Amino acid sequence: MRPVFRCLILGLLAVSGCTTASNYEPSLFSGEQQVIGTTVLTGALPEPTTAADGNPQIVANDVLTVNVYGAAQLDRTVRVDANGEIALPLVGSIEAAGASQRELENTIALAYARDYLQSPQVSVFVKESVGQQVTVDGEVNRAGIYPVTARSTLLQVIAQAGNFSSLANNRKVLVFRPSGGLRYVAVFDVVALRNGRSPDPHIFGGDMVVVPSSAAKLVRHELKDLLGAAASVGSLAALGL
Structure with missing residues (x-):
């Protein structure tokens, strides 16, 4: 064997x-x-x-591209760490594992809307999917x-x-x-x-x-x-x- x-x-x-x-x-x-x-x-x-919305889940070690429209300085390509989180400018750690792309987009948008941006539009693209x-x-x-x-x-x-x-x-x-x-x-x-x-x-x-x-x-x-x-x-x- x-x-x-x-x-x-x-x-x-x-x-x-x-x-x-x-x-x-x-x-x-x-x-x-x-x-x-x-x-x-x-x-x-x-x-x-x-994920809760029926779409595929993001998992640890996936590589994601996060774009914030109108705020290119916040755009990042990040890897989901072993704890299932990603690190983004200003808002810090965001839990990503277990969410779908759309769910994560909403989570990130809410995090930026809380203290930094008005009605942010966020897109998440799975660049590499384990x-x-x-x-x-x-x-x-x-x-x-x-x-x-x-x-x-x-x-x-x-x-x-x-x-x-x-x-x-x-x-x-x-x-x-x-x-x-x-x-x-x-x-x-x-x-x-x-x-x-x-x-x-x-x-x-x-x-x-x-x-x-x-x-x-x-x-x-x-x-x-x-x-x-x-x-x-x-x-x-x-x-x-």
Whole structure:
């Protein structure tokens, strides 16, 4: 198993708890939700988290361009820090993470209107979006981080990564999705997707797509080592590994 694949699985162990996923995209895992350590096995991935107005959220490390009309000296290109904040002239720190572009525009405008400008007009442009990227790892020809849109699907993302390597298990592709402080995992048969027998699931920013090796016994052994006693035979079998 590739080192990055090992790191991905280890990263899933950093969260705790459980929640209920909404009916979203069906996967090969069709039983009730199971928990392996702190990873939730599900047949239906939860819908991605959005801002209060239903638009994509700004997240830490996004790079934003902020323009204040009529006050060019206040224009800035800033990166959202680890605390989810940006620093702007005069008004200082503004919380950005979790807001949509429009929500952040309103927040900044209110901050400047409070003490400095009359009816300010503010625009926010997401120059670089970490939240609109997906990680593809495992047995693909070009593992890496790729941009996605609201219409991206699993087949499209795999194509971006150069398609499967000769060692790939294309019937057991794992998709990890963070939601509510948890990480959910669903398993998809890409052969069935390509043949039109199953719907091609949407992939969203923040997802991780992992293509295991066709040497399933090796992958299963390493998963069991990483997940310890929580990795029951039944739970691992639910992943098809």
